[in-house]
Amino acid sequence: MGDTLARLAVAAGLNVMISNSRGPETLKDLVQDLGPLARAGSVADVAREADIVIAAIPLIAYKQLPADTLAGKIVIDLTNYYPQRDGQIAVLDENASTASELVQAHLASSFVVKTFASIAFATLGNGARPKGDPERSTLPVHGDDAAAKARVMDLLDTLGYDALDDGRLADSWRAEPGTPIYVNPYMTEWPAEPMTVDQLFAWLRAAPVIPMSQQRAADLLASAARGPAGGRFPETI
Numbered sequence: 001m002g003d004t005l006a007r008l009a010v011a012a013g014l015n016v017m018i019s020n021s022r023g024p025e026t027l028k029d030l031v032q033d034l035g036p037l038a039r040a041g042s043v044a045d046v047a048r049e050a051d052i053v054i055a056a057i058p059l060i061a062y063k064q065l066p067a068d069t070l071a072g073k074i075v076i077d078l079t080n081y082y083p084q085r086d087g088q089i090a091v092l093d094e095n096a097s098t099a100s101e102l103v104q105a106h107l108a109s110s111f112v113v114k115t116f117a118s119i120a121f122a123t124l125g126n127g128a129r130p131k132g133d134p135e136r137s138t139l140p141v142h143g144d145d146a147a148a149k150a151r152v153m154d155l156l157d158t159l160g161y162d163a164l165d166d167g168r169l170a171d172s173w174r175a176e177p178g179t180p181i182y183v184n185p186y187m188t189e190w191p192a193e194p195m196t197v198d199q200l201f202a203w204l205r206a207a208p209v210i211p212m213s214q215q216r217a218a219d220l221l222a223s224a225a226r227g228p229a230g231g232r233f234p235e236t237i
């Protein structure tokens, strides 16, 4: 997701700084590929320098986000709870919280906004369209701070998406794994035959995008019923 969002941002003319857990030297090839608007830094560099930070990390790593350095910043959370990867998290299993509320509680002095979590990375990359394009898609946005949410909705517009304000972080379960808007309606049917992960990623990269109108996004979000939290990797893998 970080790679895809960096490509969309560079394509939109934004400066991008990327980081990972292993250090900036491991990102040289990606930076070169992204071009002159991109550079790599440490997590602390990104936290200090970025106007908007996108935490494109597994949920299990959220407590490693540097809360002090991120104080006062807008942080986009796109994590999804996958117990096979993240381990069981009781408050999520009990539907007593959402993944983004956990991130906000850790980043108590930041403005956490949830978006990009309900679309697959390849669809996100392939589905960006200029404003007014009839094939432009809509992504849901959740957040507790109105100004931060508005700023992130502007960013979505810049990157090629319409945004739909669907309420607070507590409401973000409506776009979590297993809900009607999650991943599937933005793309054609998953292939029926079993695939390796590499085959699945290749299929995803080539799969046509199904545009999501504002009305369809609103209808899908409204039709969500809260079930067991946490996604399951597709059984085709």
Ligand SMILES: NC(=O)c1ccc[n+]([C@@H]2O[C@H](COP(=O)([O-])OP(=O)(O)OC[C@H]3O[C@@H](n4cnc5c(N)ncnc54)[C@H](OP(=O)(O)O)[C@@H]3O)[C@@H](O)[C@H]2O)c1
Pocket (backbone or CB within 6 Å): 001, 002, 019, 020, 021, 022, 023, 043, 056, 057, 058, 059, 061, 064, 065, 078, 079, 080, 081, 082, 116, 117, 118, 119, 120, 121, 122
């Ligand atoms: N893949 C999708 O289509 C998709 C769609 C929507 C939402 N999401 C959600 O987006 C998040 C990222 O998914 P992904 O598929 O992009 O995962 P990924 O390909 O495994 O990438 C995760 C990235 O996070 C970095 N990272 C992990 N722990 C870190 C830490 N403590 N500090 C800094 N960087 C750290 C990793 O760096 P290193 O490699 O150096 O450890 C890696 O670059 C997940 O929560 C996922 O559920 C994914």
